[in-house]
Amino acid sequence: MGRPTDVANDSLTVRDNRTGKTYTIPISDNAVSATGFKAISAPRKAGEREENETQKGLRVSDKGFLNTAVIQSEITYIDGDAGILRYRGYPIEQLATQSSFLETAYLLIYGVLPTKDQFTLFESEILHHGVVHAESEEFFRSFRYDAHPMAILTSAFAYLGSYYSEANPSLQGQSLFTKGDKASLANMDKQIFRLIGKATTFAAMAYRVRQGRDFVTPPTGLSYTASFLYQLDHLGQVDYAPSPVLAKALDVLFLLHADHELNASCTTVLQTASSLVDPYSAIAAGCASLYGPLHGGANEAVIRMLISIGSPANVPAFIEAVKRREKVLSGFGHRVYKTTDPRSYIIRKTADEVFKITGKDELLETAMALHDAAMNDEFFQKRKLYPNVDFWSGLIYRAMGFPLDFFPVLFVVPRVVGWLAHWRQMMLQQGGVKIWRPRQVYVGPSKRDYVSIDDRTDDKDAKKTPSAVPHSGISKRTRLASFKGKSKL
Structure with a gap:
C-alpha cells in the first residue's frame, strides 16, 4: 500500500x-x-x-463523521435513500408487527432470534435484575425535586457501576470482556441483564422522585413495559394492572427505538468503551450524549413546536416562517433518511391505537395539518424533509400523560439495548479493542514565544475574554466585606 x-x-x-x-x-x-x-x-x-x-502523509478530514466508517458491524443496516431499516437483516416492519421488544433485544445483542428456552431465560433474567439495592433510594432522593430526569438517569447509570467490581476491567484486568471464553461471556451477560433490567426501574425512580412519591419494587408476572408502567404509576391499589393497550404501544415504541446504528449516543458509548472502561460508565456516557436537544430531545421539540403553532389555522404562516428560516421545523428530515423514516409508518398506526383509549390529543389536528402542508410543499419536497419517528412519538407520549422532559428518558430505556449490542460486539471483535483516537487538523498559532503579563495587549476579542458574572446575595455581600486573604479583584 x-x-x-x-x-x-x-x-x-x-x-x-x-x-x-x-x-x-x-x-x-x-x-x-x-x-x-x-x-x-x-x-x-x-x-x-x-x-x-x-x-x-495525508489526513482525512470529515467534520461530524459525515462519511467515516469507524467499525465493522453486523447489527443494524440503514439505507437512508430507500427508507430501509433492518435489525440483523430483519426488516423493522416485520419485527414491529410480529416480534416484541425483548425478543428484538435478544436479536440485536446475540444476532439470532431466540428459541423458546433461550427467550425464557433471557426474559426472566432481565426481569429478575430489575430490582435495585435499597441504598439507591438515598441516591435518588439526593437530587432536587425539580432535577431533570435525564440528569438523574445519567448519574444513576454511573453510580450503578460502583456496586459491581467484577464488571470493572480497571480492577479485574483489561481482558475481562475481550477474552471471549465461557467465563467472560457469562460475566458480560450478567451486566447486560442488569442494565436492561434496571433501566426501567431507574427511569421510574427518576419520575417518582420529582413527585415526592415512594418508589415501587418491580412486580412479578408482568411484561417489561407493563412492569415499567406499574412502577411509574402504582399508588397502592389492589390488583393494579396497567392498560394493555398502553403497554403494547410502549413495547412497539421501545422496539423502534432500540437501535439506529452509529448515532451520536451509540458512538459515544463505543468511544468511551474503547478505553476498556466498565459498561456502566459507557452507558452513562451514552445517556449524557442522548440528553442533547439535537438527539434525544427531538420529540420534545415537536410538541413544543405544535404548541407554539396553536391551531391548524396557523400552520400556513408557520410554514412560510420556516421557509424564511425564522422558525425551525421539528420532526421532519433526518441525518440519515432522505425519504420517509420507515419507523414513522409503524408509529402512526400505534398512535391510532393509543388515541382510541386516551382520546385524540388536542395537538393532533395541528400536527396533521402541518404534516399535509409540508408533504405537499415543493420547498420541503426538494429538500427531502419527510416525517421522522419523532414527529409521532411525541404525540403518543403526550397522550399517555408523560411530561415533556421525560420524553428523552423514554428514548434512553430502549436504546440501552442497542448500546449494549454494539458494546458487546466491540469487546468480541477480531483483533481486540483499539482505543478510539481521532486526528485533528491543527489551524492554531505556529510556535511563538512567551510574553510577560506587563507586555501583553488586549485584542478586544470577546471569544478570548471570560465573561463577568453578576453576583447577588451572599456573594455580593462578601465582595463588599473585608477579610484576610481577600482578592484584589
Whole structure:
C-alpha cells in the first residue's frame, strides 16, 4: 500500500499532483482504509506551516463523521435513500408487527432470534435484575425535586457501576470482556441483564422522585413495559394492572427505538468503551450524549413546536416562517433518511391505537395539518424533509400523560439495548479493542514565544475574554466585606 502499482479492480488509484506519484489503495466492502492515505506524503512547500505535517502523509478530514466508517458491524443496516431499516437483516416492519421488544433485544445483542428456552431465560433474567439495592433510594432522593430526569438517569447509570467490581476491567484486568471464553461471556451477560433490567426501574425512580412519591419494587408476572408502567404509576391499589393497550404501544415504541446504528449516543458509548472502561460508565456516557436537544430531545421539540403553532389555522404562516428560516421545523428530515423514516409508518398506526383509549390529543389536528402542508410543499419536497419517528412519538407520549422532559428518558430505556449490542460486539471483535483516537487538523498559532503579563495587549476579542458574572446575595455581600486573604479583584 502506498507504492505505485498496477490498477486493480477492487482498488482506488490516487495521483498526488504535488509529487506526480500514483498510489493504489484497496477497496473492501466499498470502503477504503483511512490509514492508506498516510503513505501519500510530500515535501513541505516553502512557507507552508510545519503543523500541516505534510511529510507525514495525508489526513482525512470529515467534520461530524459525515462519511467515516469507524467499525465493522453486523447489527443494524440503514439505507437512508430507500427508507430501509433492518435489525440483523430483519426488516423493522416485520419485527414491529410480529416480534416484541425483548425478543428484538435478544436479536440485536446475540444476532439470532431466540428459541423458546433461550427467550425464557433471557426474559426472566432481565426481569429478575430489575430490582435495585435499597441504598439507591438515598441516591435518588439526593437530587432536587425539580432535577431533570435525564440528569438523574445519567448519574444513576454511573453510580450503578460502583456496586459491581467484577464488571470493572480497571480492577479485574483489561481482558475481562475481550477474552471471549465461557467465563467472560457469562460475566458480560450478567451486566447486560442488569442494565436492561434496571433501566426501567431507574427511569421510574427518576419520575417518582420529582413527585415526592415512594418508589415501587418491580412486580412479578408482568411484561417489561407493563412492569415499567406499574412502577411509574402504582399508588397502592389492589390488583393494579396497567392498560394493555398502553403497554403494547410502549413495547412497539421501545422496539423502534432500540437501535439506529452509529448515532451520536451509540458512538459515544463505543468511544468511551474503547478505553476498556466498565459498561456502566459507557452507558452513562451514552445517556449524557442522548440528553442533547439535537438527539434525544427531538420529540420534545415537536410538541413544543405544535404548541407554539396553536391551531391548524396557523400552520400556513408557520410554514412560510420556516421557509424564511425564522422558525425551525421539528420532526421532519433526518441525518440519515432522505425519504420517509420507515419507523414513522409503524408509529402512526400505534398512535391510532393509543388515541382510541386516551382520546385524540388536542395537538393532533395541528400536527396533521402541518404534516399535509409540508408533504405537499415543493420547498420541503426538494429538500427531502419527510416525517421522522419523532414527529409521532411525541404525540403518543403526550397522550399517555408523560411530561415533556421525560420524553428523552423514554428514548434512553430502549436504546440501552442497542448500546449494549454494539458494546458487546466491540469487546468480541477480531483483533481486540483499539482505543478510539481521532486526528485533528491543527489551524492554531505556529510556535511563538512567551510574553510577560506587563507586555501583553488586549485584542478586544470577546471569544478570548471570560465573561463577568453578576453576583447577588451572599456573594455580593462578601465582595463588599473585608477579610484576610481577600482578592484584589
